[in-house]
Amino acid sequence: MVVPYKHEPFTDFTVEENRKALQAAIKQVEADLGKEYPLIIGGERIMTDDRIEVVNPANKKEVIGYVSKANQDLAEKAHQVADETFDWWRKTKAKFRADILFRAAAIVRRRKHEFTAHLVKEGGKPWKEADADTAEAIDFMEYYGRQMLEIDKGVEINSRPIENNRFHYIPLGVGVVISPWNFLFAIMCGTTVAAMVSGNTVLLKPASATPIIAYKMMEVLEEAGLPKGVINYIPGSGKEVGDYLVDHPRTRFISFTGSREVGTRLFERAAKVHEGQKWLKRTIIEMGGKDTIVVDSDSDLELAADAITYSAFGFSGQKCSACSRVIAHEDVYDELLERVVQKTKEQVNYGDPTDNSNYMGPVIDQGAYDKIMSYIGIGKEEGRLMTGGKGDDSKGWFVAPTVFADLAPDARLMQEEIFGPVVGFTKAKSFDEAIKFANNTEYGLTGAVISNNREHIEKAREDFHVGNLYFNRGCTAAIVGYHPFGGFNMSGTDSKAGGPDYLIHHMQGKTTSEML
Ligand SMILES: NC(=O)c1ccc[n+]([C@@H]2O[C@H](COP(=O)([O-])OP(=O)(O)OC[C@H]3O[C@@H](n4cnc5c(N)ncnc54)[C@H](O)[C@@H]3O)[C@@H](O)[C@H]2O)c1
Numbered sequence: 152m153v154v155p156y157k158h159e160p161f162t163d164f165t166v167e168e169n170r171k172a173l174q175a176a177i178k179q180v181e182a183d184l185g186k187e188y189p190l191i192i193g194g195e196r197i198m199t200d201d202r203i204e205v206v207n208p209a210n211k212k213e214v215i216g217y218v219s220k221a222n223q224d225l226a227e228k229a230h231q232v233a234d235e236t237f238d239w240w241r242k243t244k245a246k247f248r249a250d251i252l253f254r255a256a257a258i259v260r261r262r263k264h265e266f267t268a269h270l271v272k273e274g275g276k277p278w279k280e281a282d283a284d285t286a287e288a289i290d291f292m293e294y295y296g297r298q299m300l301e302i303d304k305g306v307e308i309n310s311r312p313i314e315n316n317r318f319h320y321i322p323l324g325v326g327v328v329i330s331p332w333n334f335l336f337a338i339m340c341g342t343t344v345a346a347m348v349s350g351n352t353v354l355l356k357p358a359s360a361t362p363i364i365a366y367k368m369m370e371v372l373e374e375a376g377l378p379k380g381v382i383n384y385i386p387g388s389g390k391e392v393g394d395y396l397v398d399h400p401r402t403r404f405i406s407f408t409g410s411r412e413v414g415t416r417l418f419e420r421a422a423k424v425h426e427g428q429k430w431l432k433r434t435i436i437e438m439g440g441k442d443t444i445v446v447d448s449d450s451d452l453e454l455a456a457d458a459i460t461y462s463a464f465g466f467s468g469q470k471c472s473a474c475s476r477v478i479a480h481e482d483v484y485d486e487l488l489e490r491v492v493q494k495t496k497e498q499v500n501y502g503d504p505t506d507n508s509n510y511m512g513p514v515i516d517q518g519a520y521d522k523i524m525s526y527i528g529i530g531k532e533e534g535r536l537m538t539g540g541k542g543d544d545s546k547g548w549f550v551a552p553t554v555f556a557d558l559a560p561d562a563r564l565m566q567e568e569i570f571g572p573v574v575g576f577t578k579a580k581s582f583d584e585a586i587k588f589a590n591n592t593e594y595g596l597t598g599a600v601i602s603n604n605r606e607h608i609e610k611a612r613e614d615f616h617v618g619n620l621y622f623n624r625g626c627t628a629a630i631v632g633y634h635p636f637g638g639f640n641m642s643g644t645d646s647k648a649g650g651p652d653y654l655i656h657h658m659q660g661k662t663t664s665e666m667l
Pocket residue numbers: 329330331332333334338356357358359388389390392393394397408409410411412413414416417437438439440470471472568570596636637638642643
């Protein structure tokens with residue numbers, strides 16, 4: 152029997168011992184900078200001449216490491232290994248697979264600060280955000296291990312006196328897992344281990360900005376007993392390797408988390424049946440968001456301002472769940488705006504995240520920096536700049552926390568995902584109008600309502616069309632096993648990571664019926 156699931160507690164960095172431990176871990180990561188990392192195919196380490204240079208987004212000159220890069224030949228080799236491995240891996244016991252995850256979670260927990268320190272450097276995450284990312288990776292392993300044990304019990308169906316019927320889930324086959332850079336540990340780990348623990352074999356293509364943490368996870372899983380060939384680590388170009396694997400006729404499913412642009416492209420490609428393909432590919436595709444906090448006339452404005460500030464600027468707004476739009480009732484609009492601007496100016500300082508006094512670190516790379524700065528330019532034309540509005544990419548990619556007021560609900564700033572520390576305000580005449588504005592994007596990932604009005608809360612529960620809706624709190628920070636996570640509309644397939652149904656997306660139901 153495993154102990155019941157409980158989420159991993161966050162580290163309290165006001166405790167000196169914890170602060171010192173993370174500082175020491177950061178020093179250790181700094182001593183290890185510049186290492187080379189191979190691909191892992193069937194357990195074999197393969198170094199390539201073509202490499203990805205991974206840099207610290209807070210200091211572009213600091214190279215975190217050099218990661219070997221798969222090409223199509225290596226992707227094909229990995230696919231064959233995964234295909235052959237699936238022949239026997241699919242028959243392994245659920246307990247065997249779950250135990251690997253429980254052990255891996257324990258290993259990460261024992262070395263927690265080492266992973267968190269790495270995330271500070273490779274992902275540019277402030278301590279608190281990096282610690283939460285490590286905790287979530289642990290949670291995914293613990294939770295999915297337990298979920299697999301539940302699914303393994305089977306599902307009751309009816310039998311008849313002359314007929315014995317059974318129904319159970321079996322794995323799908325070779326899965327391609329393509330992960331984003333923003334939850335470089337948690338989402339990469341969660342999507343990979345979900346596929347593995349359900350009995351599939353995996354080709355893992357992590358984001359090119361953050362592939363090293365994925366190598367470190369591979370080492371942990373190997374130490375925990377993962378057999379060779381079950382997960383194959385093949386970083387590489389999204390277009391070259393990603394497309395090749397998605398198109399491959401032996402690929403059975405694709406688990407993608409990333410932008411709407413790439414997600415819809417992969418969805419289309421996966422729908423095409425190639426020569427020699429014997430199935431329709433399953434797709435689990437989780438994409439972007441344009442997430443709104445609605446603030447009602449009868450509400451706690453201090454709570455609202457705190458929720459908005461954290462949801463908009465935590466990890467520099469680089470969360471699919473980040474609050475990038477506020478729709479406030481006209482009765483409270485001015486006061487709320489003033490409080491948010493004041494909190495942003497007073498509390499949201501930014502700089503190198505190795506220094507824990509910085510609330511925000513950098514954005515991930517030049518592409519992100521340029522995109523965010525261009526949206527700030529658009530915002531200056533569409534609305535009223537209240538604070539921020541500037542950036543500095545001389546050393547790392549830093550953007551000031553930025554608030555725009557008086558935007559039209561259909562302004563580009565209120566419709567398009569910026570994925571940076573920029574939040575826009577729109578005024579609504581009534582609660583009904585606020586919900587109408589909140590629903591007027593093509594996304595539907597997260598949202599929050601700050602209100603003391605029970606009727607309004609119930610209205611939002613029915614009409615605010617997002618996968619994760621929160622009341623009287625911010626719209627980020629879902630916890631595995633507590634807030635199953637995933638969105639509607641162009642936010643994705645709503646597969647609900649960290650929820651009780653998630654593993655089933657990686658499996659297929661088989662009915663057997665024996666005449667007695
Ligand atoms: N809904 C969610 O759960 C969720 C969670 C995290 C991030 N996101 C979204 O992810 C985005 C940020 O992440 P990103 O910048 O890494 O996204 P991205 O779409 O640029 O990249 C995601 C992954 O796809 C790969 N890729 C790129 N082109 C590809 C191609 N042609 N074929 C195959 N793979 C390809 C990338 O290398 C990366 O590994 C944001 O839009 C954010 O909202 C969504």
